[in-house]
Amino acid sequence: MGKNFDKYFNFDIGKISKEVNSLIDQGKLKKAQRFLQQIEKSYSVNKRHLNINKAPFQHLLRYSLDGIFDPDSSGGTVVNYFLKTIHGLKEKVSNKINIQRSLDIGEMNYLELVLIANILKKKQKKLEKFFYRKYKKAKKEYYDADEFFGGCLKLLDVFDQILQQKVNDRERELYLMIDWSNYGCLTYDNLGEGPKHTDPEKEKIFNSFKDQLESNNKSNFSVHLPSITLGKYTGELWEEDITFIRSEIEKARQKIDSEELLTTMNGEHIPKLKIDQIALIFVYEEYQITRKNAAEIVNRYGHESGEKLFQRFTFYSSAANRKGKPHPFTLKKLNNKIQLLESVITLLPVDKQERAKDEVTILRKISEAEFS
Structure with a gap:
């Protein structure tokens, strides 16, 4: 193994996750993919000689849950969690790569159009007229209405997919947390003043996970523009932004169709x-x-x-x-x-x-x- 890879030899899932997410944020998706392939290969070779139980998991517990994992209290479930986490990270990288491909819609810079529209929205400008004017300009470049408006809407579909993936990722995390709660691999003393491992405290964190599952939806997340544009654009798009821009594009399309009819x-x-x-x-x-x-x-x-x-x-x-x-x-x-x-x-x-x-x-x- 290479020198930079040695620090992951103990299969510290916290460090692995942190490294992969860092590479994703930098837009180094292929590197993240190769890194995970190395982890899987090394695990396959060394799994008989490893004690994965001692790998720290605390880094995974975002959302104000830091420090309540007790990985030593579980037997084979730790290995199972390790493999599930690696699979989830691979899926996350793969989805990011597919999203990058989807953003390359063609010659027209639909991404820039939509992001300008989002800025105008915040300034309370009428986006219907904005997309109407942009189509008239694109028509001079031999774009028809289907291609122009279809390209804009396809980009918004990509943003919707990003939000849905975040919902799916969070759902997977919560179900894993619920599994660990059922296995007794969580400590609850830092969530209250009662004794460690008491039933009320166990019920408290279990209900917390269930509540988060019920409220898990796209409105809780945003599209982080620096991540998907490799730092070219800043800011973020929320579900309400995407929905509003979509409706304005459809209004502009309807006006164009009425004229052309x-x-x-x-x-x-x-x-x-x-x-x-x-x-x-x-x-x-x-x-x-x-x-x-x-x-x-x-x-x-x-x-x-x-x-x-x-x-x-x-x-x-x-x-x-x-x-x-x-x-x-x-x-x-x-x-x-x-x-x-x-x-x-x-x-x-x-x-x-x-x-x-x-x-x-x-x-x-x-x-x-x-x-x-």
């Missing part, structure tokens, strides 16, 4: 349609019309009443209003409704036509049943 592929305006047709197109395309954007949309189609468009969109947003019997229920009214739905089918993308076709079929069956 109004024009054909060659940039010309769509032929003038009736307000009911416009409302149905937006319903089937799953885009929102609000009182705020209705006037702009209706003007592009050559109409004036944004309020009327909003009311018809609200009406047709109900499936019952689209495929139910008209009022009053007459053959002429029903045929007009069928013709209205049929008139928008060819104006929809192919993947959005099926629902409209199904609803026309339902109306035709009503016609056959009632008027044949």
Whole structure:
């Protein structure tokens, strides 16, 4: 073994964990991976001659639990804990490597976009407009909406994965602590003034672990930016930041989609349609019309009443209003409704036509049943 490796020959799990976490924080993931491989190899060769029971575990007990481990009181469970910990560290390094690969999404620096957005969020700026402007700029570089907004959201998915991994790591630690508590490998005298190993004190720490398990979720953790960006960026992102930025990206995407729906592929305006047709197109395309954007949309189609468009969109947003019997229920009214739905089918993308076709079929069956 190399000189730097000798200090870990006693398989001090506290030192091993500290070394691996230090390498991770420095972004030296491959080195951490090689280090753990050496530990496993050395353990396999020397395990018959080692007394792992005396390896200090106190360093692992973060979260205000320092000093309550008593590793000498356990038999084979210490070896079991050692192996579980090494496995957990290997998994942690592997996940970090996968995250680094995930951050390399392409030419566009989505990471910088999201981090700037987080700064603007703290300054209470409107992020929807920020992402809208950034897309318009990216479009000049031949990015389409799917690629641009998809790249932003994919990055946020990576951040969510980081938080979930922290939840999983903490859950694993707590279950191990509970196991050690059940084996009687913990001392409880420093948690209260009662006698050592009393049932009330044992129950106290056991309940503490259970309470932490119940409250273990992503909101307790943050994405540490220096770690995942190898020191390029500072600060941290919390779950509420990620959720808010995601919602603002989706709002910007919806606005872009609404605009692009109004024009054909060659940039010309769509032929003038009736307000009911416009409302149905937006319903089937799953885009929102609000009182705020209705006037702009209706003007592009050559109409004036944004309020009327909003009311018809609200009406047709109900499936019952689209495929139910008209009022009053007459053959002429029903045929007009069928013709209205049929008139928008060819104006929809192919993947959005099926629902409209199904609803026309339902109306035709009503016609056959009632008027044949």
